[in-house]
Amino acid sequence: MEWLIEPFELAFQQRAMLGGGLAAVCCSVVGAWVVIRGMSFLGDALVHGVIPGIALAVLLDFNVFAGAALAAAVMIGGINLVHRQTVFSEDTGIGLLFVGMLGLGVIFISRTPSYGGSLAAILFGDTLGVTYSDIAVLAAVTAVVTLASILFYRAFLALSFNDQKARLLGFRPGFTNAVLLVLITLAIVGSFRTVGTLLVLGLLVGPPATAALLVRRVPAIMAVGALIGVLSVAVGLIISFHANTSGSATMAVVPIVLFFIVLGANSLRSGAERV
Numbered sequence: 192m193e194w195l196i197e198p199f200e201l202a203f204q205q206r207a208m209l210g211g212g213l214a215a216v217c218c219s220v221v222g223a224w225v226v227i228r229g230m231s232f233l234g235d236a237l238v239h240g241v242i243p244g245i246a247l248a249v250l251l252d253f254n255v256f257a258g259a260a261l262a263a264a265v266m267i268g269g270i271n272l273v274h275r276q277t278v279f280s281e282d283t284g285i286g287l288l289f290v291g292m293l294g295l296g297v298i299f300i301s302r303t304p305s306y307g308g309s310l311a312a313i314l315f316g317d318t319l320g321v322t323y324s325d326i327a328v329l330a331a332v333t334a335v336v337t338l339a340s341i342l343f344y345r346a347f348l349a350l351s352f353n354d355q356k357a358r359l360l361g362f363r364p365g366f367t368n369a370v371l372l373v374l375i376t377l378a379i380v381g382s383f384r385t386v387g388t389l390l391v392l393g394l395l396v397g398p399p400a401t402a403a404l405l406v407r408r409v410p411a412i413m414a415v416g417a418l419i420g421v422l423s424v425a426v427g428l429i430i431s432f433h434a435n436t437s438g439s440a441t442m443a444v445v446p447i448v449l450f451f452i453v454l455g456a457n458s459l460r461s462g463a464e465r466v
Contacts, residue, residue: 206321206323220337244260245262390440394443
C-alpha cells in the first residue's frame, strides 16, 4: 500500500494528479464524440495543428488559448479549402496540414532562446510542473466542455449518424460540427501543460475507446471513459515515480494498454461463447 501512496505525498505530485485528472475528464467527455464519429485522425491533426499557435504565443508572450484558436482556425480552414477546391478527399488536406503545421510549430519554437526546453514542454508537457493556475484553467475548460456537451447532446448525437439526418431533425450540422471542433481544441489546449500536445491524443481517444468496448450509451461512454482516464493518470504517475520515467508519456500510454487488455478480454470471451 505504501508503494501506491508514496508518490502522492509530494505536493507537486498531488498537483500533477489533480491536473491530470481534470485533463482526463475533459478529454474523455469530448473524446467520446471523437471516437463515435470516427474523428481520431482529425483529432490527431488538430493536436499537431495547434502547436504553431501555442509556440507563437510563447514566442510573442500572449495568451496560448488565443494562439491555439488561431492555429486551429487556420488548420480547419485549410482542410476545407483542399476538400472543396480539389478532387482530393478530406484526409488529403488533413495529412498535408498535419505535417505542415507541426513543422511550422517547430520552426517557431526554434526561434525561442530556450529552444530545447520550450519544445519539450509544448510537445511532451510538464506534468510535475503543473501549477494551481494551470489547474484553475483546466477546471474552467472541463466545466465548459461538459456543459457544452450537455447542451449540444442531441445535436452531436444526430450528427454522429450523418449530416442529412441532423438537418431532418432541425439541427445545423455545419454549426454543430464547428462547436465540436472548438471543444476538441479547448480540451487539447487546456491539457497541453499536463500531458503535452503530442501525447494528449492518448487521453482524448484511449479512455473513451476503451469505454466503448464496455458500454453502449454515449453518457455511459463519457462517464466510464472519465473513470478510466483518471485511473490512467494515477497509474501513470505511480509508475513514472517508481520507474523514473516521463510522467506525461506514461499517463498517455496507460489508457492505450488498457484498451488492448479490454479488447483481448472481449475477444477471448467471444471465442469462448462461440465454442
